[in-house]
Amino acid sequence: MIVLSKDLGSLVLEKLREMHGEINLEEFTVSRVRKGSLYEFIVGAVLSQNTSDKNALKAYESLRSALGGAVEPQHVLSCGAKGLANAVKPAGMNNVRAKVLFELAKLFSEKGFEERLKQSLREANSNEAHRVLLEMPGIGPKTADVILLMYFGKNVFPVDTHIARVTERLGLASGRSYYDVRRTWMEILKPAEYLEAHLLLITHGRRICRSRKPLCINCSLKPWCKYFNEKGRKLGREADPPT
Ligand code: SF4
Numbered sequence: 001m002i003v004l005s006k007d008l009g010s011l012v013l014e015k016l017r018e019m020h021g022e023i024n025l026e027e028f029t030v031s032r033v034r035k036g037s038l039y040e041f042i043v044g045a046v047l048s049q050n051t052s053d054k055n056a057l058k059a060y061e062s063l064r065s066a067l068g069g070a071v072e073p074q075h076v077l078s079c080g081a082k083g084l085a086n087a088v089k090p091a092g093m094n095n096v097r098a099k100v101l102f103e104l105a106k107l108f109s110e111k112g113f114e115e116r117l118k119q120s121l122r123e124a125n126s127n128e129a130h131r132v133l134l135e136m137p138g139i140g141p142k143t144a145d146v147i148l149l150m151y152f153g154k155n156v157f158p159v160d161t162h163i164a165r166v167t168e169r170l171g172l173a174s175g176r177s178y179y180d181v182r183r184t185w186m187e188i189l190k191p192a193e194y195l196e197a198h199l200l201l202i203t204h205g206r207r208i209c210r211s212r213k214p215l216c217i218n219c220s221l222k223p224w225c226k227y228f229n230e231k232g233r234k235l236g237r238e239a240d241p242p243t
Contacts (some may be wrong), residue, residue, distance in 0.1 A: 162205025171226025
């Protein structure tokens with residue numbers, strides 16, 4: 001059983017940096033809309049749920065163009081359900097997404113809503129702020145944490161499917177449960193490292209620790225990896241000893 005510690009967190013982060021270098025924020029949909037309004041950021045986060053960043057970016061650009069260049073609640077409401085569904089088609093599940101965007105637009109079009117929400121999220125502690133966002137249409141645990149970390153700079157660690165897989169394979173969590181994986185990284189990393197580690201782990205899951213046929217041979221984490229060590233033994237090979 002691996003002992004979770006800050007030393008382990010630093011080591012994993014160092015190896016991820018060595019493998020993937022500096023992260024290009026432009027590859028991530030929500031990073032591209034980080035400087036916009038909270039509503040626009042949430043739209044970006046909803047479009048990136050359960051799809052690739054490439055498709056989410058296409059959907060975002062298509063939506064922006066359908067709305068005349070400004071992603072604002074009033075424009076979304078005037079666009080109508082059909083127009084919205086067409087615009088966000090590149091992201092898939094377009095009818096469901098359009099419905100969520102419409103419901104969010106209704107909330108954000110209420111006078112003062114965005115400012116009140118921002119203030120309450122800024123003042124709340126991370127757990128309270130997480131709970132507030134979960135009450136909103138289409139916002140689950142990951143989207144709530146993406147908003148809190150990337151827009152508000154709160155100390156939370158969002159977990160996507162890549163991060164859950166890498167974490168389980170490394171043996172840092174016994175499964176892929178959202179809150180278990182989140183707790184692991186929050187325990188072994190410093191808050192200032194959360195954003196970088198989040199993006200590096202996603203990149204690692206996309207490039208090396210892929211869902212099918214992970215490229216373990218190219219992975220600097222293999223000496224510490226449960227999956228690699230178990231698989232190595234089955235194949236009659238010894239894993240490299242930890243250094
Ligand atoms: S050694 Fe293989 S399974 Fe383990 S983290 Fe690296 S790529 Fe993933």
